[in-house]
Amino acid sequence: MAMTETMTVNMGPQHPSTHGVLQLILELDGEVVRKATPHIGFLHRGVEKLSEYRTYHQTIPLTDRLDYLAPMSNNLAYVLAVEKLLGITEQIPERAKVVRVMLAELTRIKSHLVWLATHALDIGAMTVFLYCFRERERIMDIYEKISGARMTTNYFRVGGLSADLPDGIVEEIRQLIDEMPGHIDTYEGLITGNKIWQKRIMGIGVISAEDAIDVGLSGPALRASGVDWDLRRDDAYSGYEDYDFKVYTSQDCDTWGRYQVRLLEMREACKLIKQAIAKLKPGPVVADLPKVCLPPKQDVVNTIEALIHQFKLISEGFKPEVGEVYQGCENPKGELGFYLVSDGSSHPYRMKIRSPSFVNLQALPQMVVGRMIADVVAIIGTLDIVLGEIDR
Amino acid sequence: MSENAAVGKLKAKFASSVLDVVEFRGETTVTVKKEDVVAICTFLKKEVGYNFLTDLCGVDYLGQTPRFMVVYQLYNIGTKERLRLKVPVEESDATVDTVSGVWSTANWHERECWDLMGISFNNHPDLRRILMAEDWEGHPLRKDYPVQGPGRRPYQGRVS
Numbered sequence: 037m038a039m040t041e042t043m044t045v046n047m048g049p050q051h052p053s054t055h056g057v058l059q060l061i062l063e064l065d066g067e068v069v070r071k072a073t074p075h076i077g078f079l080h081r082g083v084e085k086l087s088e089y090r091t092y093h094q095t096i097p098l099t100d101r102l103d104y105l106a107p108m109s110n111n112l113a114y115v116l117a118v119e120k121l122l123g124i125t126e127q128i129p130e131r132a133k134v135v136r137v138m139l140a141e142l143t144r145i146k147s148h149l150v151w152l153a154t155h156a157l158d159i160g161a162m163t164v165f166l167y168c169f170r171e172r173e174r175i176m177d178i179y180e181k182i183s184g185a186r187m188t189t190n191y192f193r194v195g196g197l198s199a200d201l202p203d204g205i206v207e208e209i210r211q212l213i214d215e216m217p218g219h220i221d222t223y224e225g226l227i228t229g230n231k232i233w234q235k236r237i238m239g240i241g242v243i244s245a246e247d248a249i250d251v252g253l254s255g256p257a258l259r260a261s262g263v264d265w266d267l268r269r270d271d272a273y274s275g276y277e278d279y280d281f282k283v284y285t286s287q288d289c290d291t292w293g294r295y296q297v298r299l300l301e302m303r304e305a306c307k308l309i310k311q312a313i314a315k316l317k318p319g320p321v322v323a324d325l326p327k328v329c330l331p332p333k334q335d336v337v338n339t340i341e342a343l344i345h346q347f348k349l350i351s352e353g354f355k356p357e358v359g360e361v362y363q364g365c366e367n368p369k370g371e372l373g374f375y376l377v378s379d380g381s382s383h384p385y386r387m388k389i390r391s392p393s394f395v396n397l398q399a400l401p402q403m404v405v406g407r408m409i410a411d412v413v414a415i416i417g418t419l420d421i422v423l424g425e426i427d428r
Numbered sequence: 429m430s431e432n433a434a435v436g437k438l439k440a441k442f443a444s445s446v447l448d449v450v451e452f453r454g455e456t457t458v459t460v461k462k463e464d465v466v467a468i469c470t471f472l473k474k475e476v477g478y479n480f481l482t483d484l485c486g487v488d489y490l491g492q493t494p495r496f497m498v499v500y501q502l503y504n505i506g507t508k509e510r511l512r513l514k515v516p517v518e519e520s521d522a523t524v525d526t527v528s529g530v531w532s533t534a535n536w537h538e539r540e541c542w543d544l545m546g547i548s549f550n551n552h553p554d555l556r557r558i559l560m561a562e563d564w565e566g567h568p569l570r571k572d573y574p575v576q577g578p579g580r581r582p583y584q585g586r587v588s
Contacts (some may be wrong), residue, residue, distance in 0.1 A: 077559035082575075084544075085568055091573050120453050137489055227549055249505065252533030264507065270508040359452040362501050362512065363435070364482065375501065386569075390483035396537045427559060 042070055045409075049078050054412040055189070058351045058397075060412070067408050076394075077366060087387040091353030092118050092194060093330075095384065100188040102372075102391060103425040105150050108143040108179075109367045111192040112136055116196045116273055117363035117374035121356045124325060131319040132196040134273040138276070138312035139182070141305040145216065146175040147368035147420075149219045155295075155417035156227060160234045164226050165292035170218050174212055181205055188422050195329035195353075196322035200370030210313055212303065212343050213306045220302055237291035241403045241415040244289055251402070252395040255370025257419060260286045260293035267366040291418040298420075328354045353382035369393055369420050391425040432456040434476045434511050439543070442468055462498075462524050463572055465515050469500070472527045478502040478511060481527070484537035486517075486545035491569035495519040501525070507526040517547055526552040544569040 048403040049057040063071040072137045083102065087095040100107040118127050150417035153168035179200050183191040191198055227233040243253070248261040259267055266283040270277040284300040286293035320328045326345045335342035345393040355377045363374040369390025379385040396419045403419075404412050435458060439446050445468065460468055460473040466512030474480040482501040489495060498574060500513040517524055526549040528534040538549045539558040549555060568572055574580055 044479055077557075077561070082568060124452060134429065248443045250532050252481060265505055271510075297491065360457065360512075361453050361455060362483070362510065364503075371482065373501070374481055375483060379493065386485075386487045387497075388483065388485040394536065395533055398533060398561075 040321045045211035047412070049075075050220055053415060054352065055154060055421055058416070058423055058426075059420070060400075061407065062404075062412065064409060067410075069404045069407055069409060069412060072404045072412065074397060076397070076423070076426050079423045081428065084387050084427045086387060087228075087384050091382050091383065092356075093349070093353060094388070096192070096194075097188065097190045100190055101365065101424055102389065102428060103147070103369060103422045105392065105422055106143045106147040106190060106368045107187060107189045108139045109365065110372060111189065112140050112274065113357060113363060113367065113372045114374050115192045115194050116365065117361060117376050118356070118405055119358065120355070120361045121365050121376050121378055122328060123195070124195065124323060124328065126194075127323045127325060128274075129196060129323060130275075130315075131200075131317060132321045133313045134312050134317075135197060135201060135321065136192060136207070136274050137276065137279070138316070139310050141308045141312070142178070144305045144368045144421060145302050146172055148298050148305075149175075151368075151417075152223060153422040154416075157419075158234075158413045158417045159228070161227050164223055167222060167226070168217070170271055171212075171216070178205060178208060178212070179210075186277075193322065193329065195325055196320070200321045205288050206313055206316065209309065210402075213309050213313075216306045217303060224299065228330075234292070236410075236414055237295060237418070240291045240407065240411050241418055242290045243399060243403055247287075247402070248399070251399045252394050253399055254372070254395065255367065256294055256297045257370065257396055257399075260285065260297045260369060261289045262287045267364055267371060271364060273363070273365060278315075279308055281308050291414055295321065295419045350428060355380055355382050364390070367392055369422065369425070370396055372425075389425075389428055391428060393419075393421040393423075393425045394428075397426055430512060432509065434458075434472060434478065434509070437476055438468065439474070441471060455510065455512060457514055459497075459514045459516065462515040462517060463515075465498075466525045466527055466530065468513070469527045470509070472502060472513075473530055477504045477506050478509075480505050481537075482510075482536055483532050484527075484541060486541045486547045486569070488545060488569065488571045489569035493518070496522060496545065498524050498541065498547060522546060523548045523550055526551045528552060543567070544571060 045062045045064055048054040048059040055292045059075040061073040062069055099110040102110050149168040153165040156164035179189055180186050183189040184333050210377045243261055245261045245263050246257050262285055264285050281304050284297050286297050330349055331342035331345050336346045358380045360377040365371045373390030375388040376384050377386040403415050435449055445461045445464040449456045480503040482503045487497045494516040496517040498515045502511045515556050540550055541547050542555055543557040543560050
């Protein structure tokens with residue numbers, strides 16, 4: 037009688053298809069995965085601990101570095117949490133809210149572009165990668181003009197934005213958004229009808245709605261399992277309730293379903309950005325709250341009150357009252373949540389980051405069991421994880 | 429501010445376990461006894477519809493008794509409501525029963541809580557460190573753990 041013996045294979049942490057420093061210990065029976073054990077933490081920087089020693093404003097740059105493919109969305113979730121803690125959510129100027137939505141949706145496109153690029157590259161479609169990064173580069177250029185940085189934007193502030201949009205940027209965004217549906221058609225033209233692509237992702241990584249909720253999937257991964265869930269609509273923030281958009285779901289529950297949902301989301305994001313541009317009216321971008329928001333530089337050099345406020349805010353920071361809040365946001369990868377506990381001092385007593393990738397990765401072992409080793413790569417790609425956010 | 433419907437149901441069913449109910453910024457926080465946490469979570473999931481465990485974490489209130497709080501963020505996908513559950517944990521007996529049998533997503537959250545906060549979970553299927561190295565000593569998110577790591581002077585640059 038033939039003997040069957042399983043083989044243990046180490047994948048990562050230095051592996052191009054693990055999207056960062058993820059290590060997987062795979063137990064293989066031939067080419068079939070019997071068990072997968074993820075090991076994470078290689079990128080742990082202690083963001084939660086560090087934030088306890090910084091003022092609320094000083095923590096914003098740390099959030100850029102969580103999901104570094106979607107820095108603006110992270111900034112947004114964090115500042116919304118702090119604004120909720122301060123109870124100033126209602127006082128954010130309209131223009132700031134619209135710009136936040138516009139940039140959060142632009143970030144969604146940017147993040148999904150990287151997902152599509154790397155997902156396709158992992159499976160063997162090299163060309164898509166190049167096209168996606170071409171468009172992503174344009175979004176990075178827009179980022180740079182707005183915030184001065186391509187990735188670590190640090191643009192939103194508690195109470196509004198760090199600065200108004202530069203001249204001409206809205207036109208540039210509009211131009212990109214007008215072209216974007218055509219670009220998405222190009223990507224789809226390259227792979228959607230491709231038999232190899234279909235065979236590699238149809239019926240792979242199946243997870244039922246019940247299991248998906250149980251394991252805590254969120255975002256596109258949950259919607260592709262047929263759960264109609266979107267925090268932009270269900271727990272609206274930053275004025276999302278005033279926008280008209282569709283939440284796409286898929287009943288396929290597999291990698292193909294997630295592929296379709298994300299592509300549709302990119303198209304929907306374009307529509308949302310168009311609506312935001314239409315809503316964009318001149319006005320202040322920072323709330324009129326001198327005890328919370330930094331005064332304009334012009335005032336600091338001209339008036340003593342603004343100088344004092346700036347000095348107090350920089351050296352000490354604002355002090356929210358004792359309490360705790362949780363703010364969840366629909367990030368490109370799922371629900372990013374910030375749980376903030378305040379003890380009445382100028383730095384968070386405790387900040388817990390509920391990162392979507394961390395929770396989504398937990399579904400990996402059950403999704404890969406019984407599949408071929410080549411499917412592991414497709415399933416990592418479809419979960420769209422970023423290790424910066426998992427390890428924090 | 430209307431009270432969260434779940435609070436009434438919880439008070440009716442677990443009258444002796446509900447220690448405190450706080451409303452802040454439109455969010456409801458219920459503090460319950462740790463002995464009943466699994467029963468309460470099962471009840472909230474099965475009877476009240478809180479089918480999604482968003483997050484689970486520990487908070488260290490150094491200097492207070494009980495020292496720790498384990499915080500559960502629940503979400504009801506049907507009614508789109510949130511509820512926060514808190515469980516006080518003594519330093520001398522820093523263990524809580526696992527809720528990974530109720531929501532399997534709690535598995536990694538509880539591992540993280542053990543790793544960084546040093547609160548262990550009874551009956552957990554796989555309680556190992558998750559972010560720190562396996563041979564790491566101490567639990568970094570505790571308030572008495574220095575931010576620059578063990579064996580170094582505490583960070584002095586703190587504001588306020």
